[in-house]
Amino acid sequence: MxxxxxxxxxxxxxxxxxxxxxxxxxxxxxxxxxxxxxxxxxxxxxxxxxxxxxxxxxxxxxxxxxxxxxxxxxxxxxxxxxxxxxxxxxxxxxxxxxxxxxxxxxxxxxxxxxxxxxxxxxxxxxxxxxxxxxxxxxxxxxxxxxxxxxxxxxxxxxxxxxxHSHPLYIKALAGKVRRYWQEHGQGEYLLCSYHGIPKRFADNGDVYPKHCEITTQLLAKELQLSSKQIGMSYQSRFGREEWLTPYTDKTLEAMPSNGTKKVDIMTPAFSVDCLETLEEIAEQCKESFLDAGGDEFRYIECLNDDKxxxxxxxxxxxxxx
Known part of the structure; x- marks a missing residue:
């Protein structure tokens, strides 16, 4: 050998x-x-x-x-x-x-x-x-x-x-959420926002949206959340063509009128916090949600160097x- x-x-x-x-x-x-x-x-x-x-x-x-x-x-x-x-x-x-x-x-x-x-x-x-x-x-x-x-x-x-479906990845995401809830209380809804790609890419065989859906489903199961308590959307679209839907900003803007006034949001596709999470989600999307009539918008940080x-x-x- x-x-x-x-x-x-x-x-x-x-x-x-x-x-x-x-x-x-x-x-x-x-x-x-x-x-x-x-x-x-x-x-x-x-x-x-x-x-x-x-x-x-x-x-x-x-x-x-x-x-x-x-x-x-x-x-x-x-x-x-x-x-x-x-x-x-x-x-x-x-x-x-x-x-x-x-x-x-x-x-x-x-x-x-x-x-x-x-x-x-x-x-x-x-x-x-x-x-x-x-x-x-x-x-x-x-x-x-x-x-x-x-x-x-x-x-x-x-x-x-x-x-996307590794048990330790799902447990790490769930652990981050649980620790946040222990400290701040649990919102009415947990929104998982993933970075978007043009819909055309997925139509041509990119498996990305399937992976995002599986991550969300496994996280829901790990946290024992129903479909009324957790969902997913796509952020950061660019240009005029259609990207993966539902869009994060539009989803958040519609929530208060549909009765959800207290939302927790996380970004499972990002391994570290960056411009798209700290500015687009934690600032821009927060403003959109509150302007639409929401009461509480809480951003749960990325996994970063979490143990x-x-x-x-x-x-x-x-x-x-």
């Missing part, structure tokens, strides 16, 4: 601007929105639209939003991701853990290079997207393949595609070693 190959872990998230400035936001959005997995429009149509209209309009607005949520140590997504990597490394002891972002820095190449410099021959790639989507998980796979294309030495790669979340990651990785 041959010697066991030295293993390492590459934790991957979407990425974030390096600073809450228009220049940094433009660089990040430009790289992100150039990916065919994210926007599949013909390049000769998309590029002039992106650089001539979308970026000039969106960049100043998005930079201001980042300034509202920016932490002392940096971008929330980066800060929480770094904490996850550190906690996971502590948990796995002798297995190196590095962070890589699909867009921005530290890049996927940086993460891979750091692992290989430590003598790693087998890389377990964990994209921090519980529910698979071609727009996120597959984009990580593309990025890894691109970085290894010119490498003279290929490491063995184990790729974790999703964990149960790290234990779940470790279990996923051990299954690949």
């Amino acid at each position: 041959g010697l066991k190959k030295k293993a390492g872990v590459l934790l991957v998230n979407l990425g974030t601007p390096d600073a809450a400035t228009p220049k940094a936001v433009k660089a990040f959005l430009s790289e992100f929105l150039h990916d065919h997995r994210v926007v599949d429009m013909t390049r000769w149509l998309w590029c002039p639209l992106l650089h001539g209209i979308i970026l000039p309009i969106r960049v100043p607005k998005v930079a201001k939003l980042y300034q509202m949520v920016w932490m002392e140590e940096g971008s929330p997504l980066m800060v929480h991701s770094q904490r996850q990597a550190k906690q996971l490394a502590n948990h796995l002891v002798e297995v190196p853990v590095e962070l890589g972002m699909t867009y921005g820095s530290p890049s996927l190449k940086t993460g891979i290079d750091k692992l290989m410099e430590q003598g790693v021959e087998h890389i377990v790639v964990l994209p921090l997207y519980p529910q698979y989507s071609a727009t996120t998980t597959a984009a990580v796979f593309d990025g890894i393949a691109k970085q290894l294309k010119t490498s003279p030495l290929l490491p063995e790669i184990s790729f974790i595609t999703d964990y 149960q979340h790290i234990e779940m990651m470790a279990e996923l990785i051990k299954g690949k070693l």
Whole structure:
């Protein structure tokens, strides 16, 4: 029998601007929105639209939003991701853990290079997207393949595609909710808001909405909630085409008139708090709900570096070693 190959872990998230400035936001959005997995429009149509209209309009607005949520140590997504990597490394002891972002820095190449410099021959790639989507998980796979294309030495790669129904993931979500309820009391309804994708992507075979539905069903079962106490919706739509429905903002705006005045909301598709959770959900959606006649809107934070979340990651990785 041959010697066991030295293993390492590459934790991957979407990425974030390096600073809450228009220049940094433009660089990040430009790289992100150039990916065919994210926007599949013909390049000769998309590029002039992106650089001539979308970026000039969106960049100043998005930079201001980042300034509202920016932490002392940096971008929330980066800060929480770094904490996850550190906690996971502590948990796995002798297995190196590095962070890589699909867009921005530290890049996927940086993460891979750091692992290989430590003598790693087998890389377990964990994209921090519980529910698979071609727009996120597959984009990580593309990025890894691109970085290894010119490498003279290929490491063995184990790729974790999703964990939407993993028992420890469901228990971690339920644990977060229970602890929140113990401290703040239970609302009338728990809304699970997932990041949206164009409906066309799902029609063409992306399993993302099925995964979101299964996560919600398993969480409802774990928390012993009926369909009148828990539901799901999709946020962060962009452009004019139809995205997955129901939309989070529209769902929240309709709730008070339908008798739900006290709502708890969580975002199971996000492994860490970021602009989409801290600003879009915790601020914009809260305002929409209260303006529509709601009494209480309570945002339950992402799993971040929660102990149960790290234990779940470790279990996923051990299954690949």
